[in-house]
Amino acid sequence: MSEAGGTLTVMEQRVSFITLAVADVARSRAFYVDGLGWRPIFEADEVLMLPVAERLILSLWSVEGFTAEIGEPPATGVAPLTLAHNLATEAEVDAVLAEAAALGAAVVPAQHRDWGGYSGYFADPDGFRWEIAMNPGDTGAFVLPPAD
Known part of the structure; x- marks a missing residue:
């Protein structure tokens, strides 16, 4: 407590x-x-x-x-939430979105965002939306795996 x-x-x-x-x-x-x-x-x-x-x-x-x-x-319908997966580079974002598309997921292509990052979305088989993002700020660094 x-x-x-x-x-x-x-x-x-x-x-x-x-x-x-x-x-x-x-x-x-x-x-x-x-x-x-x-x-x-x-x-x-x-x-x-x-x-x-x-x-x-x-x-x-x-x-x-x-x-x-x-x-x-x-x-029912589109859930009012997203799950996010942050990556270190724009190329990694594009690669994950391409992988999801190859698996049949509906994809919203990545683009540069007003908040300074780069992100796109895909929907899993049940329509849950995943944001795939490169976040240049502290929150992006917070969720990335440690560098080798």
Whole structure:
């Protein structure tokens, strides 16, 4: 527990899991594991768990399992969120977007942004949007893997 502005808080400022409800776990596995080469930490018929950072798991859960757990089905349409993947160069951004396109993902081509970066987007098989970005500021450096 810590004190924040004179009040006692119990919940730490961190995220452990990002869970996305997907229509077909096998299709998501084909995209993320077989296509992008990501390695699962756990998988079963209804769920696929992918470590995406130290102590952070991306959980792809069947809509049925998701609904049974939380008590109501997920909203339909484009989710009002994006997941972001920062890279060091514009060439790396273009390469990841090309890889996603080759896997059948809908891609919004990268462009230079008003905030100084370079980014584009792709949608995974369930329409979740990934921003692929080169961010020149401190937040970009914060999420990049260490240099060799």
